[in-house]
Amino acid sequence: MNRQRKFEIICVVALIIFIAFVSADTAYSNKTAEEVAEGVVQSFDVNDLVKVKKNRIKEEFGMDLTTVDSCVYYASESVMNVSELMIIKLKEDVNADEIMNIISVRLDKKQTLFEGYAPEQSALLKDAVLKQSRGFVFYCVGEDAHEAFASFRSNVR
Numbered sequence: 001m002n003r004q005r006k007f008e009i010i011c012v013v014a015l016i017i018f019i020a021f022v023s024a025d026t027a028y029s030n031k032t033a034e035e036v037a038e039g040v041v042q043s044f045d046v047n048d049l050v051k052v053k054k055n056r057i058k059e060e061f062g063m064d065l066t067t068v069d070s071c072v073y074y075a076s077e078s079v080m081n082v083s084e085l086m087i088i089k090l091k092e093d094v095n096a097d098e099i100m101n102i103i104s105v106r107l108d109k110k111q112t113l114f115e116g117y118a119p120e121q122s123a124l125l126k127d128a129v130l131k132q133s134r135g136f137v138f139y140c141v142g143e144d145a146h147e148a149f150a151s152f153r154s155n156v157r
Helices: 003-024 033-040 054-061 097-115 119-126 145-155
Strands: 068-075 084-090 129-133 136-141
Touching: 033 068, 033 084, 033 145, 054 068, 054 097, 084 097, 097 119, 097 129, 097 136, 129 145, 136 145
Parallel strands: none
Antiparallel strands: 068 084, 084 136, 129 136
C-alpha cells in the first residue's frame, strides 16, 4: 500500500470520527425536563426556591410555550434572591434561539436593575449560565450555577 492510499484512509477515518463527535451533542434527548431536573437539583440547592407553574413562566418571561415539551423552573419569592433554575425541553425540531434570546434579554434587564445597589446579586447575574444542548435550554443563576450545568450535561444524555 502506498503512502497516498494510507493518507486517504486516515483522512476518511478522521472525518468519520469528527462527524460522530459533532453530531453526538446535537442529538435530541429522550428525557423530560423533570427527569433531568431531578439530577440537577442534587448539585444546585433549591430549598429556598419554589417550583413555578407554567402560567407564571409565560407571564414573567413572555415565552410562547407552544414550542415547549416540558419545563421545570425554580425561583425565589424574595425580590433580593436572584437564584433561579430553569430547564426547558423543546419540542423536536424547534430552534432554541428565540427562547434563548428571551431569557438573555430578561437576564440583562435584571442585571441592570441590580447593578447599582446590590453587588452580590449583580455578580451572580453576570455569572449566570444559559446554554442549549440536545433539545434542552438550561438557565441557572446562583453560586453553584456552573456545577448545576455540569450535572445537567451528564443528566441530559
